[in-house]
Amino acid sequence: MFFCIQRYYLMHLISKKELRKLQIKKLTEFANSKQKLSEDKILKEKLLRSSLLTKAESIGISVSMPIEVNTAPIIASLWKMGKRVYIPRCLPKRKMEFTLYDKNTILVKTKFGVLENHDSEAIVNNNLDLIIVPGLAYGLDRNSRLGFGGGYYDRFLEKYPTQTLSLANSAQFFKQTTWRVEEHDIPIEKLILVK
Numbered sequence: 001m002f003f004c005i006q007r008y009y010l011m012h013l014i015s016k017k018e019l020r021k022l023q024i025k026k027l028t029e030f031a032n033s034k035q036k037l038s039e040d041k042i043l044k045e046k047l048l049r050s051s052l053l054t055k056a057e058s059i060g061i062s063v064s065m066p067i068e069v070n071t072a073p074i075i076a077s078l079w080k081m082g083k084r085v086y087i088p089r090c091l092p093k094r095k096m097e098f099t100l101y102d103k104n105t106i107l108v109k110t111k112f113g114v115l116e117n118h119d120s121e122a123i124v125n126n127n128l129d130l131i132i133v134p135g136l137a138y139g140l141d142r143n144s145r146l147g148f149g150g151g152y153y154d155r156f157l158e159k160y161p162t163q164t165l166s167l168a169n170s171a172q173f174f175k176q177t178t179w180r181v182e183e184h185d186i187p188i189e190k191l192i193l194v195k
């Protein structure tokens with residue numbers, strides 16, 4: 001019986017690649033809605049009240065693209081709270097590091113479309129108290145996460161384990177993980193949901 005159920009679920013799991021494509025389409029449409037604006041606000045407020053955040057002094061957070069939860073107002077609040085904010089930058093071999101981000105930082109757009117700090121003198125810190133991990137989809141049953149497919153966060157977190165948190169709007173979260181989770185996929189410690 002157990003094996004039959006397990007087989008049923010395996011047969012109905014979607015590949016990460018397929019779901020990525022579906023989610024990018026869904027999130028692109030959602031990005032233009034009023035609902036997204038209101039959910040961004042709710043998620044920001046919930047995050048700022050969470051104990052993981054209040055306890056953390058150094059925080060890793062990405063500069064969002066339009067289809068992601070808007071991190072600009074979150075970063076502004078973190079600065080006001082006196083937190084040290086670090087943003088990721090991609091390195092060769094799908095590696096990533098975090099660089100200090102303050103009001104004087106100049107951001108450069110990469111080929112992939114994200115803003116990064118490319119200053120060679122930037123302060124690098126990969127030992128952060130908390131990392132807010134971006135994603136396209138999250139599964140509530142396993143705290144699983146699907147990203148853009150670079151494998152940057154899984155590689156990074158394997159080397160520099162720390163507390164992780166993700167913000168999930170209504171277009172990003174799934175009650176069940178309907179995609180094939182792989183061995184290298186690191187679950188997110190805390191998911192903050194819009195509802």
Ligand SMILES: Nc1nc2c(c(=O)[nH]1)N(C=O)[C@@H](CNc1ccc(C(=O)N[C@@H](CCC(=O)O)C(=O)O)cc1)CN2
Binds near residue numbers: 063068089090111147
């Ligand atoms: N806002 C934000 N920043 C982020 C991430 C994210 O998900 N969101 N990342 C989360 O991981 C990292 C960047 N993730 C990436 C994921 C995939 C590819 C990628 O597929 N690149 C193609 C080339 C794309 C092009 O040249 O246009 C490749 O390497 O083949 C690049 C970056 C770090 N910064």
Ligand SMILES: Nc1ncnc2c1ncn2[C@@H]1O[C@H](COP(=O)(O)OP(=O)(O)OP(=O)(O)O)[C@@H](O)[C@H]1O
Binds near residue numbers: 145146151155
């Ligand atoms: N820790 C790791 N060590 C080696 N390879 C890895 C590791 N994590 C991921 N990979 C490889 O990177 C590729 C992309 O992984 P995956 O599909 O999990 O990316 P993702 O989590 O969606 O992306 P991202 O973290 O950049 O948002 C896969 O080929 C995977 O095998």
